Amino acid sequence: MCGIVGYTGKRCARDILIEGLKRLEYRGYDSSGIAVRGPGGITCTRSVGRIADLEKQIAGIDLAGSVGIAHTRWATHGAPTQANAHPHTDCSANVYLVHNGVIENCDKLKAQLEQEGHTFTSETDTEVIAHLVEKYLEGDDLAAAVQQALKRIIGTFGIAVMCRQCPDTIVVARNGSPIVIGVGDDEYYVASDVSALVEHTRQIIYLDDNEIAILKPDGFRSLTIDNVPTTKKVTEVDWDIEMIGLNNFDTFMAKEIHEQPETVRAAFRGRLYREQCEVRLGGLMDLGDTFLDARRIIISACGTAWHSALIGECMIEDIARVPVEVEYASEFRYRNPIIEPGTIVLVISQSGETADTLAALNEAKRRGVPVLAISNVVGSTIARESDAGVYIHAGPEIGVASTKAFTSQMVVLYLISLMLGRARGVGAAEGIKMIQALENIPDQISKVLEVESQVQHLAEKYYRKAENSLFLGRGYSFPIALEGALKLKEISYVHAEGYPAAEMKHGPIALITPDMPVVFIAVQDSIYDKILVNMKEVKARGGKVIAIATEGDALINNIADDVVYVPDAPEPLTPLLTVVPLQLLAYHVATMKGCDVDKPRNLAKSVTVE
Numbered sequence: 227m228c229g230i231v232g233y234t235g236k237r238c239a240r241d242i243l244i245e246g247l248k249r250l251e252y253r254g255y256d257s258s259g260i261a262v263r264g265p266g267g268i269t270c271t272r273s274v275g276r277i278a279d280l281e282k283q284i285a286g287i288d289l290a291g292s293v294g295i296a297h298t299r300w301a302t303h304g305a306p307t308q309a310n311a312h313p314h315t316d317c318s319a320n321v322y323l324v325h326n327g328v329i330e331n332c333d334k335l336k337a338q339l340e341q342e343g344h345t346f347t348s349e350t351d352t353e354v355i356a357h358l359v360e361k362y363l364e365g366d367d368l369a370a371a372v373q374q375a376l377k378r379i380i381g382t383f384g385i386a387v388m389c390r391q392c393p394d395t396i397v398v399a400r401n402g403s404p405i406v407i408g409v410g411d412d413e414y415y416v417a418s419d420v421s422a423l424v425e426h427t428r429q430i431i432y433l434d435d436n437e438i439a440i441l442k443p444d445g446f447r448s449l450t451i452d453n454v455p456t457t458k459k460v461t462e463v464d465w466d467i468e469m470i471g472l473n474n475f476d477t478f479m480a481k482e483i484h485e486q487p488e489t490v491r492a493a494f495r496g497r498l499y500r501e502q503c504e505v506r507l508g509g510l511m512d513l514g515d516t517f518l519d520a521r522r523i524i525i526s527a528c529g530t531a532w533h534s535a536l537i538g539e540c541m542i543e544d545i546a547r548v549p550v551e552v553e554y555a556s557e558f559r560y561r562n563p564i565i566e567p568g569t570i571v572l573v574i575s576q577s578g579e580t581a582d583t584l585a586a587l588n589e590a591k592r593r594g595v596p597v598l599a600i601s602n603v604v605g606s607t608i609a610r611e612s613d614a615g616v617y618i619h620a621g622p623e624i625g626v627a628s629t630k631a632f633t634s635q636m637v638v639l640y641l642i643s644l645m646l647g648r649a650r651g652v653g654a655a656e657g658i659k660m661i662q663a664l665e666n667i668p669d670q671i672s673k674v675l676e677v678e679s680q681v682q683h684l685a686e687k688y689y690r691k692a693e694n695s696l697f698l699g700r701g702y703s704f705p706i707a708l709e710g711a712l713k714l715k716e717i718s719y720v721h722a723e724g725y726p727a728a729e730m731k732h733g734p735i736a737l738i739t740p741d742m743p744v745v746f747i748a749v750q751d752s753i754y755d756k757i758l759v760n761m762k763e764v765k766a767r768g769g770k771v772i773a774i775a776t777e778g779d780a781l782i783n784n785i786a787d788d789v790v791y792v793p794d795a796p797e798p799l800t801p802l803l804t805v806v807p808l809q810l811l812a813y814h815v816a817t818m819k820g821c822d823v824d825k826p827r828n829l830a831k832s833v834t835v836e
């Protein structure tokens with residue numbers, strides 16, 4: 227949420243910063259700004275709207291210089307206006323600062339600073355930090371001023387700061403909001419996300435909470451906010467520029483939907499040992515028996531990752547017979563849950579930075595139980611703070627609506643179920659069958675992707691006028707109904723609800739009209755017969771039914787108005803197939819309506835605020 231970029235070196239900062247902002251635009255896109263240090267001082271420009279609007283605005287401005295910071299915003303304090311866009315500055319336009327996170331005590335600090343004579347020009351919490359740095363700045367010791375300022379702050383921050391007295395210096399700091407440093411040749415890059423850096427360097431330093439770093443072209447130094455020097459490791463990331471490009475697709479969401487055969491394969495590659503009929507997840511090995519002997523698992527996550535948690539609950543209980551509970555991270559963190567010894571908490575997060583999921587992780591750690599994480603972004607806060615973890619290896623997910631991360635999360639949950647199951651009585655023969663079924667999934671997803679033109683036609687047929695839609699499923703298909711509804715509403719703004727199909731008659735059935743498409747996920751699983759009954763209940767009330775069904779099911783054709791077929795698979799793996807037509811449906815409804823699918827209204831990737 228919000229993106230930060232910075233550069234100090236010998237090259238044109240403006241181009242690097244604008245390119246970086248474009249890469250980070252998916253993290254926030256309501257306003258943006260740039261400040262560059264040139265021969266005449268620091269020039270700062272801010273704009274409402276997309277990065278393209280900022281580019282237009284700076285077209286006629288001299289932004290020559292090789293040091294600068296920039297920001298793309300997702301508003302928290304104050305509307306998306308030019309005055310609220312970052313960088314923010316102090317009373318004398320000396321200090322320039324960009325910030326991600328939330329300053330909880332900003333009102334109190336602002337009142338104190340105003341009493342001391344500081345004048346504020348925005349409604350943001352961020353501006354408070356700029357004035358605090360101004361207050362503490364003595365001579366050219368920017369780092370000391372930043373340290374003093376941050377000691378006054380309660381809340382989360384990832385910041386990059388520059389000032390007139392320090393011509394080639396950027397000071398960065400973090401607490402709860404990521405800051406990564408890219409190491410080049412006599413140059414340093416800063417970003418809130420590795421994807422902004424990989425076209426320049428793959429040598430990355432991850433800043434830790436309560437740490438600051440002072441970057442100059444000829445070197446960098448890191449310290450804690452309390453001034454204790456720290457030692458940083460340079461890590462090589464394996465993302466490359468190909469992975470963050472569109473590669474002939476119109477949108478990242480389309481690209482990511484179509485990448486799923488490969489990303490799903492990457493999630494199990496090298497982790498299956500057919501001969502021993504075993505799954506090995508390196509990240510969990512250190513936990514050994516603590517993991518295998520877990521008496522209860524609590525899975526906590528948000529949004530789409532929460533839906534994968536619900537699938538995980540079905541898988542782990544079915545396959546390994548370990549009791550599982552699924553909790554919204556935002557609820558878990560503020561409840562008083564009962565967590566007995568023998569419990570393991572598993573958090574799931576694509577970005578690894580979601581504030582509520584991180585808080586759930588910390589709450590579980592505070593209560594002394596082991597925390598495992600399933601995440602995508604290597605080196606993310608959640609990956610680093612957990613006791614053990616498994617990466618899904620889906621590559622960068624840039625479309626704001628999560629697609630490929632969801633299917634990969636389900637693969638890892640399946641692997642965990644099999645691992646736990648093998649330790650608890652799942653026999654070798656059954657294990658082999660489960661492995662084979664998983665290995666078939668990438669090709670089966672490729673087959674499902676062939677229904678795209680049919681789904682596009684359904685989007686036209688049903689959603690030109692529809693303002694509402696229901697998604698219904700049972701068992702493993704219930705979380706997929708939730709996910710289908712979430713995808714549709716978040717990118718096309720068609721109101722959609724997911725329900726367990728049998729719950730429909732307890733209320734939502736009142737909504738059925740011929741104008742409201744009802745999508746049933748109705749594969750031939752253990753409760754197939756029951757869902758046909760629910761489908762008939764909708765038809766009896768004049769509803770229009772789109773069914774996602776198993777290839778070869780002729781019966782369902784007589785009930786549903788339209789049927790999209792997916793290949794047959796064992797029940798725990800069907801969600802990996804049934805979700806794909808629903809991703810495509812949301813995508814085509816949204817594009818038909820002219821929506822920006824990669825950057826939906828009001829949303830942003832990586833929700834780093836509560």
Ligand code: F6R
Pocket residue numbers: 528529530531532574575576577578579580583626627628629712713716832833
């Ligand atoms: C929906 C979506 C969000 C995320 C949620 C959690 O398409 O992308 O609901 O799933 O914000 O994000 P992560 O997985 O990064 O913790």
